[in-house]
Each structure stands twice: as C-alpha cells, then as structure tokens.
Amino acid sequence: MLNDIALFIHIVEQRSLAAAGKSLNLPPATVTRRLKKLEETLQCQLIHRSARNFALTAEGSSYYDAFSGLVKQIEETARHLNSEMHQVSGPLKVLAPTNISIGILQPMWSDFIKQYPEVHLNLQISNGLEDIVLSQVDIALRIGPQNDSALYQKKLGNIATILVASPGYLDRYASPDSLSELANHQIIVTDIFSKWVLTNTQLNRQEDYYPNAHLILNDIYLASQMVQDGHGIALLPITEVYKELNEGKLQRVLTDWQGPEREIFAIWPTGKLLNAKAKALRDFMSDYISTTPILQGKF
Amino acid sequence: MLNDIALFIHIVEQRSLAAAGKSLNLPPATVTRRLKKLEETLQCQLIHRSARNFALTAEGSSYYDAFSGLVKQIEETARHLNSEMHQVSGPLKVLAPTNISIGILQPMWSDFIKQYPEVHLNLQISNGLEDIVLSQVDIALRIGPQNDSALYQKKLGNIATILVASPGYLDRYASPDSLSELANHQIIVTDIFSKWVLTNTQLNRQEDYYPNAHLILNDIYLASQMVQDGHGIALLPITEVYKELNEGKLQRVLTDWQGPEREIFAIWPTGKLLNAKAKALRDFMSDYISTTPILQGKF
DNA sequence: TAACATGATTTCATTTTTGGAATTAATATC
DNA sequence: GATATTAATTCCAAAAATGAAATCATGTTA
Known part of the structure; x- marks a missing residue:
C-alpha cells in the first residue's frame, strides 16, 4: 500500500x-x-x-x-x-590489527584518506579477534588463516616470519648453528607461534619445533621489544623487525630457516555485495600491499 | 519497494x-x-x-x-x-443553497453541529450552480432537477411553489379569477421560473403560462421582498413565503393553481464511497427534512 | 559429538499483478 | 451536432508474487 x-x-x-x-x-x-x-x-x-x-x-x-x-x-x-x-563517500567502518596498522601500514591509511577525502574513515584497531558481523564493519584487514566461511575474503599478501635476537644477546650466548642448539637458548614465545613450523630454505626441508618458553607474550610488538632488550630469541613477523634489522638493533638467527608465512586478507561480511567505499578501500589496500615487497614475502 | x-x-x-x-x-x-x-x-x-x-x-x-x-x-x-x-469527526465541507440555508433549514445546521461537536463543518452557501467536483466538497444540498449523472444523490423532499401578492397590491388591483386575467397584472419573474408550469389542483389540469414580466430578478428572497412591497404577483417557493403568509404580509393568488414542485436532494461526488461524516450529515438532513411537512410538499 | 529445536530458506501449485493491445469515455474542435 | 482527439479503462496472456509444505542451516543441550 x-x-x-x-x-x-x-x-x-x-x-x-x-x-x-x-x-x-x-x-x-x-x-x-x-x-x-x-x-x-x-x-x-x-x-x-x-x-x-x-x-x-x-x-x-x-x-x-x-x-x-x-x-x-x-x-x-x-x-x-x-x-x-554507490559512491565513495560517507562513513566507512574498518577493523584492522593494531601492530601492522600503526607500523608498516600506517602510511597506507593516511594515503587512503588523502585520496578519498569524502570518505569518513572509522578505523578500529585491535589485536583481538573481533567479530566481524557483530561489529557492523564494512570491511576488515586480517592476518593469518581465516576460517569463517560466512565471510568473503581476498588475499592481499604475505608476511615472512624469521628468528631474531639482539646483538647484545648474541654477544653473550653466540648464535646457534642448528635448530637443536636452540634448546640451549632463552626463547620468547608469542601466542600466535606456540609451535614453530620452520622451513629450511636451502634444503627445502620443514621441521616442527616445540620451543621451551623462557617468556610467553600475547603481543608481537612487546615481544620484539623484549628481544631487543636481550631477553632471548623469538620467531617474529618481518614487518615488526625489518626496521630494527636495518638499524642493527636486531640480527637474524639461523638464517637458513624461516617460519610460516602469514597471509594478509581483506574480509567482509556481506557476500558479493560490497559497497563502493569498502570496495575502494579493498582495492587500495590490495594495490598498496602488492607494491610493497616486504608484504609479498620478499626481503 | x-x-x-x-x-x-x-x-x-x-x-x-x-x-x-x-x-x-x-x-x-x-x-x-x-x-x-x-x-x-x-x-x-x-x-x-x-x-x-x-x-x-x-x-x-x-x-x-x-x-x-x-x-x-x-x-x-x-x-x-x-x-x-470511518468516524464522525474532523473537517466536513458542504455546499448548500443560500436562501433555504439561512431560512427554514438554519436550525438544521445548528442542530447538526450540536449533535456532532467533533465535526468541523465548513458550510459554503451559494445560489449559483457551483461545481461539486471542483469544489472538493464532501456533500451538497441541491434544489431542483439534477442532471449530473456523475454524482450520487438521494431525494430528501419537495417544496411546493405558489402564486402570491401583497394585500396592498390586491387592494388596488383585485385578485384575478383565472389565469388569463394575469395578463392584466404586474408580474415579477425569477430566473428559475421563466415559464410557469401550473397545475389546477381541483380540475387536475396543467397549463403552461408564459408571463409578461414587469420585473425580472435572479434572487428569490429579493423577489419575495418586491412582492411584499406591492410590485406585483410572483410564483415563489413556499419556503420563502410561508412566514409572510401566516403573518398576513402576503396572500395567495389563484389558490387552485400551483407551480411545479421543487425537489430537494443530497448529492455527492464520490460514488458509493461516502465518508462517515458526510453520511451522518446526509442521514441527519434526511430525517430533518422528512419530518418537516412543508418540506414534503404539504401545507 | 550427536540429537534436537528453532527459525530461515526453498520448492511447487495457485493466485495476483503486470504490460500491450483494444476499447471506452469525455472533452475540444469544426 | 458530428467528428476528432486524448487519456483512462478493460481484456487477456504472461510474468511475478504468494502460501503451504518440505528442506536446510545453525545454535543449544545432553
């Protein structure tokens, strides 16, 4: 009627x-x-x-x-x-991991806002696993394997994980030459890497290593700080340590071995239907990440 | 949608x-x-x-x-x-003839308002033939034959028409004894009665009389005033003269003869669909008019 | 982990609505 | 008054929507 x-x-x-x-x-x-x-x-x-x-x-x-x-x-x-x-303007609610958003991807957010000034970005960062549906977000950035089949996703890139320690720690304990020598070292474990699935890039061999934790943390940034402070060896995403490696604040350990790659996804809750703003951001992120070698697993 | x-x-x-x-x-x-x-x-x-x-x-x-x-x-x-x-409240727009509304039917409007205080009556009186449809009225009161087939109508009553003159006029000219003697009299003609279709109630005979007008007017009230002032004989609706007849200000002429009856109708533009307010007024008018002998052609 | 409960979705026969063509009705024009 | 014009209405076959029953999907519970 x-x-x-x-x-x-x-x-x-x-x-x-x-x-x-x-x-x-x-x-x-x-x-x-x-x-x-x-x-x-x-x-x-x-x-x-x-x-x-x-x-x-x-x-x-x-x-x-x-x-x-x-x-x-x-x-x-x-x-x-x-x-x-249908246009790229108005409110856009986004969920993203804290560490990478305030780290290597911070310029990406800044560039997006500059390119789309009509979009009102509501960026919610969190290292917890927020519920995409209940959060009523338009789109989210996620790292690691995604299991929720209700969500649509697009893979954007990869983050390599490597073993690192500080120069001061290595002065005191000498760098290990094999995985088995890690048992003699102080290991810092993060929640996302409780089991180390390591691959030898020279021999193309994979081994599961179960670290005996000297310290367990649930935040990667804090873990990298502890490693810098000389508390031990940790398996960390390269995005959290690449600057410190370049500055000599951290050094690689067991350079032939790498941890599992961490995939980067854009995910959204609305099936094929994605509004223009979220689509613009998805594509923007895809371009930015695909043109950043370190985010394609290269280093 | x-x-x-x-x-x-x-x-x-x-x-x-x-x-x-x-x-x-x-x-x-x-x-x-x-x-x-x-x-x-x-x-x-x-x-x-x-x-x-x-x-x-x-x-x-x-x-x-x-x-x-x-x-x-x-x-x-x-x-x-x-x-x-669906309820008898709110605005109600009505069209009605001027003379009868301020005359014999004035108490009817007053009684209706008293009985239905929630109805906001918008009473538009006019002696012209206003367009029912264009006026956007809910309902109208009409007198005389109705030709508009697009309108729904209900007959409410009749008004007799009679010949009258003032006592002063009849003192000077003596009352006529037949229709043919009218030619010797001063005749006041109204627009609605340019041709007199007269019926002899004793002989049950009908004759058309074409009056030679001494005075032509387009308002019945004014015509009755002129008759009272002694200007001649006129054929008038009884509703306009019954008071004056009772008061002796006017007298009947050729009492065996009557003019055509004028029918009273309620008409409305909306077919079978009639809102509750207009329906209430229609029924109220019907009751009032049917219980007023003079409006049923009796006198 | 399997069974169950509950609400959402799909299927299929029926009903309702739609679009194009034909018809009707009411003015306007001559 | 007869005819032309124009817009509204009606008719009929096709398309879309509906309702009842069956099925599916997702949490909850034991």
Missing part, C-alpha cells in the same frame, strides 16, 4: 495518471489499476478523472496533504542512501 | 523475520523473499540472519536509522486518516 500511496502523490503532482506513469516508467494500465485498488483499500475515492479532467476529492486532498511531504522524504532518503552505497 | 522497506523496519525492531511476519500476518516464506529482494534491489546486504542469530550490517544499520522514523510517521498517518474516514 505505501507504494500505491507514493504513486498517488506522483499522480496528484502531475495531475495526470498517464504523466505519472511515464515519469515512473509504468504503463497506463498499471497506474489506473493501482490507483483504483488504493481507493478500494482506503474505501474512499481520491480522484475524479476522465480523459480531459482531473480533480481531487475532499478525501484525496486530505491524503495528499498528509502524505506528500512524507513520501518526498522517503524517496529523497532512498536516493541519498543509494547514492552513498 | 517502500512496502519492503517498511517490512525491513519491522524485522529490525523485532530482530526476527518470523516475529515480524507474525505481527504483520505474513508467512515466513514471504518475509524472507521480500527481504532478499530488497537486498538485491539495494545491492547491499542488510541483515545477517540464521536460525539463532540476528545482526545488522553497516548498511542495514544506515538504512534503519534513516527510515525508521519516516516509516513510523507514514504508518501513523495512514492509521489516523483511516480512522478519520
């Missing part, structure tokens, strides 16, 4: 069934029938009409006065929201 | 497709399909749902925020107008 009321408002404003039908892309037969049905539903005649004449009844006038403003608002609101869905 | 948006608002408020369907008397199949169709039309998912879970998407939240108030207003407005159509 609301559809028919909206049609009635259009008819009144154009003072013609045919004209309203034309502007709404409806055939005359449909217009006349729906108006007639509305009159039957409301149990009052709304319009006196003939081939040459058009006149509202008293009731028709009441209904027009009451509904015309509301219908206009609804249609304008629909247009506005539809426009927003 | 507006119907589906309204359904979406109901679903969100009840956080359940099934509950919304139940309250709106729609089967689950219809609810799920219409929501799905809305999502396809809008090209965005609005709700994540399963048997046990309900969550809005970011877009769903935007659409709810934007539309919930508007949908409530539209539904409330529809209820309000529907209630008005």
